[in-house]
Amino acid sequence: MRTHFIQKFKENDKRIISYYIGGNLSSNQCLLFLNGLYTGHTAWIKQQRYPYFRDNYKLLFIDYHGVGDSVEKREEEFKFDDIVDDIKTILDEEVSDKLYVIGYSVGGMLALWLSYKFQDSVNGLILLNSGSKTSIYANKMIRGLLTLIEDGANLKSIFMLIYPWFHSQEYLENMDMDNFVLQKYAEYNGNSKSFRLLIKAIVNRPDLSVILDNILIPTFVLSSEHDIIFPLPYQQEIQAKIKNCKHELLLNSSHASYIENHGEVNRFIERALKDMTNR
Template identity: 25%
Template sequence: MQLTINRIDTRYVLDNEGGGPWLVFIHQLAGDLSVWDQMAGYFRHGFTVLRYDLRGHGESGVSPDSFTIDDLADDLAQLLDKLGAPSAHVVGLSIGGMVAQKLAINHADKVESLTVVGAPAFIPEDARPTFARRAASVRERGTASIVEATLERWLTPEFRKAHPEVVEQIGDTIARTPAEGFARAAAAVSRFDARDALPSVKKRTLVVAGQHDVGTPHAASKLVADAVPGARFELLNAAHLSPVEESQRFSALVAGFLRDST
């Protein structure tokens, strides 16, 4: 299904067999809503589960202009409005975790609880050129050129060896991501900084990190938990995509957190 959000055609999938509280999953950079397929299957009987493709990802349109993480949070707020959701439990992975933080900061009325997965509180200044280089490389050579290196960062060697079919699907999603969509989103990530506003977040917050995440070290994720009053921090035996590698532990962790939040 598609809706036009802030002039961008946006794909979303709604699973509402349970007709319960709204639960939104936001995917990673160079990903799409399919990364949450397993979680949607788990939670759809007790929640109204919303997944969607960020601008320039999956089947959503590419933004003609540059944008910020705040703009992506505005996109989600408007999507919730158009779907008639008064508020939602929000789970975001990687760039999705940054969007989730900004939604809780800028649109607090839309957030019932906040789960931030594999995302920092800010991008250090010395790391910003890395995103600029990736964007430039992808614009020149396409997203297929970053598949191998990205998978090595996202998933542990043990998981990649044991689950080649999952690795192939995630690699295909990376390769299908429009180059300009990736580049504009990478630029937005490079400018992300929520440190000053996180102490104002009053929603129940869970922060999940991967013990082997080299892209977003767990110490960087812990800064989110340290900044949000009363936030809980959990470390899983995974790299960047902990909801994929540790799907059972992740779903149990989120389910327990959501039970306490509803």
């Protein structure tokens, strides 16, 4: 089954932001999917095809600053806050009523800040393999990534080193499309200068742990048993600090649960949405 999306652009004096809408365009309920650091809307293919999401909600996906088809006009530094503010301008145009934000990995960090800063605009928050901070492994990996980009390393070679960190051994053993996937990663992040600016903005993000107590909207958090990027204690912190929060642990899963365990993840998201809409 093919999933059709309309690509749109939002422009200001600093950048052009590319985004995609699909699903049920006549719905007054919108699901905003905020992806991880290295891929865009195509990474959510299993969620895009899931009938409950596709038939009941408008689906919205955004290329972050300087990646995918988004373009930085000046290639100057920007802040984590700027990413969230630009997301909000798109939401103001595309969301007519209810908004539920689904954030994966780094996208979950953006979702936390968005839900804190514009709480009146968000009706519910779902976090997948995310947290208010990353593990020491992830911190070292990201800083190493910055160094490699600054030294002019080939992006495909960089992703060859990074890619295995996200997946389980079983998934990697059965993956016969490494070159295809890695090439897509490199193409999506093709402008190394802009990609570096995006990474720096994420590294220099605000301390998200101090805002958790102020997030009052319904929140659902999914952890993976073998996630070394955002280990289980990081989601438990969110559950402890956000008052209206529920948490589930996915056994035998890695950081990329929404790909490897998409059936279980999709059902988790569906349960969360039904819980929030029935309140």
